[in-house]
Amino acid sequence: MRFSKALLIYNGNAGQKNIDLSLGASVPVLSSAIPDLHIIQTERQGHATELCERYGSEVDAVFILGGDGTVHECTNGLARLEKPPVIGLLPGGTCNDFSRTLGIDQDIRRASEQLINGVIVPVDAIKIDDGYSLNFWGIGLIAQTSLNIEDSEKDRFGKIGYFLSAIRTVKDMEHFEYTIEMDGKEIRGEAKMIIAMNGSYIGTNQLPFQGIRYDDGLIDLFIIKNTNLTLIKEILTNDPTVNPNTLSNEIDHFTAKQIKVETSNVTEADMDGEVYTETPSQIAVLKHRFRMLKPENV
Numbered sequence: 001m002r003f004s005k006a007l008l009i010y011n012g013n014a015g016q017k018n019i020d021l022s023l024g025a026s027v028p029v030l031s032s033a034i035p036d037l038h039i040i041q042t043e044r045q046g047h048a049t050e051l052c053e054r055y056g057s058e059v060d061a062v063f064i065l066g067g068d069g070t071v072h073e074c075t076n077g078l079a080r081l082e083k084p085p086v087i088g089l090l091p092g093g094t095c096n097d098f099s100r101t102l103g104i105d106q107d108i109r110r111a112s113e114q115l116i117n118g119v120i121v122p123v124d125a126i127k128i129d130d131g132y133s134l135n136f137w138g139i140g141l142i143a144q145t146s147l148n149i150e151d152s153e154k155d156r157f158g159k160i161g162y163f164l165s166a167i168r169t170v171k172d173m174e175h176f177e178y179t180i181e182m183d184g185k186e187i188r189g190e191a192k193m194i195i196a197m198n199g200s201y202i203g204t205n206q207l208p209f210q211g212i213r214y215d216d217g218l219i220d221l222f223i224i225k226n227t228n229l230t231l232i233k234e235i236l237t238n239d240p241t242v243n244p245n246t247l248s249n250e251i252d253h254f255t256a257k258q259i260k261v262e263t264s265n266v267t268e269a270d271m272d273g274e275v276y277t278e279t280p281s282q283i284a285v286l287k288h289r290f291r292m293l294k295p296e297n298v
């Protein structure tokens, strides 16, 4: 894949923070294929959104070296452009869930080579009120886990930090009442967690459900009625013994294009791993809003 002009945005605050190594692994590969490569480091939270909105239309491709939080910020800037540039995800964060969904290697040098030699595929986005998510939107246990996780834990334990936080959170999690309207159909009930997915990984783990696609023009909505430690372990770990049929007793799965979620009390909502918003939430899929690089034959 050849781009004449591209932007590499990197977040030195993501992942294990060894950004010299990450840049050393990616820049030589990218610059060998891109004659005009501009490199900008994010200076603060939200900066990646501003950079993408400001410079996105001037380049053929934006490469993002960071984790899901950086990717989230970039896609929020790029989604506002009439014709966003091609996006390349380089796994520089802790979880890098959407790069996993695209089958991108978690080694940054190999990922850079894969993207430069890769193919361009259409990717859906999720619009939530006036913001965008690439991977997921969620309330209940998932948002509490994001709020409870401590930075020191994430630095030291990486993905295990999520698991520790989930266990701590599940003990205190109450049910909440919801009313959901999906493509005109209304349902009501009680749940401990509701997740709307575009990608298929959370906290580095592939969800044990078939058929979640990032390019099908549909949101996969999961309503988790009960959570216990076994269920959390099955969802958050790559447990090969997990049987999706036993999960289905506790989890309702729907697909829809437009979803409105209301809860009896205002509830914090997570978007791509950070809590940014709260209910009620108006969610819609934007089919093929982005074009992204992925490895060939994956």
Ligand SMILES: Nc1ncnc2c1ncn2[C@@H]1O[C@H](COP(=O)(O)OP(=O)(O)OP(=O)(O)O)[C@@H](O)[C@H]1O
Pocket: 011, 012, 013, 014, 015, 016, 042, 043, 044, 045, 046, 047, 066, 067, 068, 069, 070, 071, 073, 092, 093, 094, 095, 096, 097, 273, 274
């Ligand atoms: N210069 C900066 N100083 C402090 N924070 C920054 C800076 N630039 C970006 N950030 C913030 O760093 C946060 C963490 O980044 P990111 O989510 O990409 O990494 P991560 O948490 O290690 O990875 P993941 O989300 O994949 O687990 C983002 O929320 C972003 O807003």
